Amino acid sequence: MFLYLEGVNLYATIYDTEDLSTIRGGSMALETLAQRAQAALGGTLRGQGASIALLEFSGPPPEEDKIRAFLSATPQCHFTLTWGTGETEAQAIKAARDRQFSQLATVVLPAIMAGVRPCAIDHTRPGTISDFDLKEQKERFLCASVADRRKIGRVGRPQLFRKRQPQPPQSFEDIAPEDAPGLKPNVRGKIAVIVADGMGGRRSCKGLWHRHRRVQHCDGGVSGASGRGDRRLG
Numbered sequence: 001m002f003l004y005l006e007g008v009n010l011y012a013t014i015y016d017t018e019d020l021s022t023i024r025g026g027s028m029a030l031e032t033l034a035q036r037a038q039a040a041l042g043g044t045l046r047g048q049g050a051s052i053a054l055l056e057f058s059g060p061p062p063e064e065d066k067i068r069a070f071l072s073a074t075p076q077c078h079f080t081l082t083w084g085t086g087e088t089e090a091q092a093i094k095a096a097r098d099r100q101f102s103q104l105a106t107v108v109l110p111a112i113m114a115g116v117r118p119c120a121i122d123h124t125r126p127g128t129i130s131d132f133d134l135k136e137q138k139e140r141f142l143c144a145s146v147a148d149r150r151k152i153g154r155v156g157r158p159q160l161f162r163k164r165q166p167q168p169p170q171s172f173e174d175i176a177p178e179d180a181p182g183l184k185p186n187v188r189g190k191i192a193v194i195v196a197d198g199m200g201g202r203r204s205c206k207g208l209w210h211r212h213r214r215v216q217h218c219d220g221g222v223s224g225a226s227g228r229g230d231r232r233l234g
Contacts, residue, residue: 001061001085004092005037007051008100009080013145017122022146025153029075040070046089054089061085075152078145119143121150 007013007030014026027050034048038055041062047054055061071081082103084095110126119127120140127141142150175191 001057001059001087002046002089002092003037003041003043003053003055003057003061003067003083003085004089004096005033005053005055005081005083006096006100007033007079007081010051013079016124017146019121019146019150021150021153021157022121023149023153024157025149025151026078028156029149029152030079033076033081036076037070040073041066054092075148078148117141119146121146 014023014030017023030051033051034045034053034055037053038045041055043055043057043061045053046056061067067083070076071083080103082096082100084092084097084099086092086095116126116128119125119142120131120133121142122145125143125145127143129142129144129147131140131142131147132138133140
């Protein structure tokens with residue numbers, strides 16, 4: 001028997017804020033869905049992806065109450081997860097698809113109670129968890145979904161860079177080593193910093209366009225004069 005789980009409706013559960021830590025945390029939570037499902041439900045992991053998990057069981061799959069208990073735990077409760085069971089992988093995936101069609105296409109948000117302010121990041125869910133905004137240097141209140149995802153994203157960020165290759169430079173010496181082959185002595189151990197921005201881009205493009213039109217006009221005049229001269233000579 002197989003059990004298939006998949007995170008869906010990602011726009012409302014991953015990309016519902018513009019906060020990078022929250023988005024990263026949501027993505028990392030779904031990436032590890034398969035490992036958490038196996039730890040909680042058992043079985044043999046047969047497939048995993050960015051937001052899917054496929055478990056195989058030698059006997060009957062876990063009871064529905066156990067599966068629902070896993071889905072209602074943190075951080076799974078912050079996502080829209082569909083699931084299905086079947087004797088084959090294809091049957092389990094089809095059961096999950098059928099269940100998805102019967103689910104709401106949007107996330108049911110908890111009502112904001114009187115006296116409770118909205119989340120300072122998603123501006124939609126009730127903000128009930130105190131948090132300190134380092135940028136603004138003041139207290140703010142986050143909803144449970146944003147707080148949990150943000151914590152996962154901030155804690156897991158260093159591991160995210162360490163496990164991916166190539167690793168980013170850890171110091172200036174990694175960027176500009178003293179013993180790099182082919183470097184002249186006067187540039188050893190030095191780096192160049194180049195800053196580029198888009199300020200004045202509209203004016204630059206407009207100037208290029210006018211110069212392009214003048215060149216076209218001049219080219220047309222030269223071509224016309226050349227044609228008239230050819231006809232005279234002929």
